[in-house]
Amino acid sequence: MGRASGTEDTDGRCEAGAGTPAGKPPGLSGHRVPRMFEPNEILTTLTGRGLVTAEGCETVRVRYRVVVERRQGGLFAYGDLHGSHAGLRPIWLEPDAQLRLKTGRRLDISLTDLVGDTAEFESTGAVGAL
Structure with a gap:
């Protein structure tokens, strides 16, 4: 030493x-x-049926699970979608998409992975009150 x-x-x-x-x-x-590393604080988990859209792609009906958490003072969302692989694949290739929740609220997302009929996503814009 x-x-x-x-x-x-x-x-x-x-x-x-x-x-x-x-x-x-x-x-x-x-x-x-x-400061010591503080784990992310999960605020809520939302589930339901909604729609995913992206420019130049057809709208896809999905079941979703959205996890909203606080990270470094901001809100961030991620989760998974279950829908038709044929419908989700073109959206997965686009960098920007939007998830419409059953409440009518919209969340800007990007699909990060697609395996079969299940896609993972992360929020790309501000996450307000969902």
């Missing part, structure tokens, strides 16, 4: 206890301690 406290390892990571005076736990030394 032989390095002074507060130095960086060769790969750029700080050593344990780096930057704190000897004998004092991190946070009590007067130094700013980086």
Whole structure:
């Protein structure tokens, strides 16, 4: 080890206890301690039947599961869709699509994976009250 406290390892990571005076736990030394990773907070999960549309593609009827969570102060949505593979495939090839929920609300999405009749998606725009 032989390095002074507060130095960086060769790969750029700080050593344990780096930057704190000897004998004092991190946070009590007067130094700013980086925030620990906080897991994403799932706010709600929505399920239902809806429609997926994309420019130049036919509308597809789907069953959906949407998970809405808070990430770094913003809202983000992701989930899966179940519908016709033949209908979902052209939408999967498009970067921008829209999911219309059973409530009539719309969510801007991008399909990230398509296997059989199941597609995964992520939100691409602002996620408001769903």
